[in-house]
Amino acid sequence: MKINKEGYKIIGITGTVCVLFWALIYYLLDQHANVSVMWLSALLLVLFWFFIVAFFREPRRVRIHDADLVFSPCDGRVVVTELVEENEYLHERMLQISIFMSITNVHMNWVPVGGEVEYFKYHPGRFLVAWHPKSSTDNERTTTVVRMASGRKVLFRQIAGLIARRIVSYMKVGAPVEQNSVCGFIKFGSRVDVLIPADSELLVEIGDPVVGSQTPIARLSRAGAGNR
Numbered sequence: 474m475k476i477n478k479e480g481y482k483i484i485g486i487t488g489t490v491c492v493l494f495w496a497l498i499y500y501l502l503d504q505h506a507n508v509s510v511m512w513l514s515a516l517l518l519v520l521f522w523f524f525i526v527a528f529f530r531e532p533r534r535v536r537i538h539d540a541d542l543v544f545s546p547c548d549g550r551v552v553v554t555e556l557v558e559e560n561e562y563l564h565e566r567m568l569q570i571s572i573f574m575s576i577t578n579v580h581m582n583w584v585p586v587g588g589e590v591e592y593f594k595y596h597p598g599r600f601l602v603a604w605h606p607k608s609s610t611d612n613e614r615t616t617t618v619v620r621m622a623s624g625r626k627v628l629f630r631q632i633a634g635l636i637a638r639r640i641v642s643y644m645k646v647g648a649p650v651e652q653n654s655v656c657g658f659i660k661f662g663s664r665v666d667v668l669i670p671a672d673s674e675l676l677v678e679i680g681d682p683v684v685g686s687q688t689p690i691a692r693l694s695r696a697g698a699g700n701r
Contacts, residue, residue, distance in 0.1 A: 477581060479641055479658045480529025487525045491518040532579055534686050536653045538587065540621065543673070543691040544653055545683035546585045546629055547665045549574040551690070554679055559668050562592050562618055563628060567668040568675065570690050572683055580659050582642075583686040584619065585667055586627045587652035592618035593644045615642045615657070619650060625693060628668040631659050653686035670694065 476484070498514050537544065553571035558564075574580060596614050613633040620626050631640045642657040650656070659665075667690065674692040677683060683690060 475531040475533070476526065477529045477531040477658060479660065480526070483660070484522075484526055484529065488522055491522050494518060528576070528580065530579060531581060534653075534684075536651070536686065538652050539689070540587065540623065540652075541693055541695070542689040543570075543585045543627060543667060543669055543693060544583065545572060545685050545688040545690050546656070546667060547572055547574055547580070547582050547659075547683075547685040548578040549664075549683060549685075551677050551679050551681045551683060552664070553666075554675055554677065556671055557668070559628060561594075561616055561628075563626060563668075566671050567628070568671050568673050568691065569666055569668050570675070570677065571664055571666045572690075573664045574659065579685065580663075581655055581685065582631060582657045582659065582665060583653050584650045584656045585629055585652070585690075586619055586621055587650060588619040588621040588627075590617060590644050590646050590648050590650060591620040591626065592616070592628075593642070593646050595640075595642070613640060615640055615644070617642070617644045617656070623693075625670060630666040630668075631657055632664045632666065633659065667691075 495515055495518055499511060502510060549572040551570065552573045553569060555569055556566055557569045559567045594616050596616065615631045616628065618626055618628045631642060633640055639660040640657065641659070644650070644656055669691050670693060672694040674694070676692060677688070677690045
């Protein structure tokens, strides 16, 4: 299992803390009278450390390219599909698809469409639960807009949640990006919003499970190409 580079420091620190915590238990308990307690504590600490390691797993996936499709930017479950007014950058009515990542999901993020990064901004903010309606505008988040070769623009947001307190994005304005290439990482549970042209065809429903870089979530209208 490959481990994402964003997890190296946390995995190392967590492992060290687990070892020190077990050493403290060993020191405080009578090792002859409490052998079972020490073995149980060791097992629980090892399982906890393996959970942290597994959280930063980096799956090997086939990179798919289809300029007419928008792919899921993360693993998780669809929690929102609605038309909204986008007021940060594009200032137009768009179709929003939001995907919630539980703490057990892979937390790598992928670029849903290919093109050039036209806009990127980091927003400090609150840490509401990721499914809260105001998390898209009030929580700590990043906003990225990719301009496709056709002229169409797709916006996506990485959003921190109640547990997630660290968003990593590799996006840079002016840089070309390939569809389904890795764009960042969100640590410990959160959400990603994708905003696409309003005339797009929705391919998922609320409650559907999706796989990042593999599940198409919408089909872009060809009628809108070149008009933006």
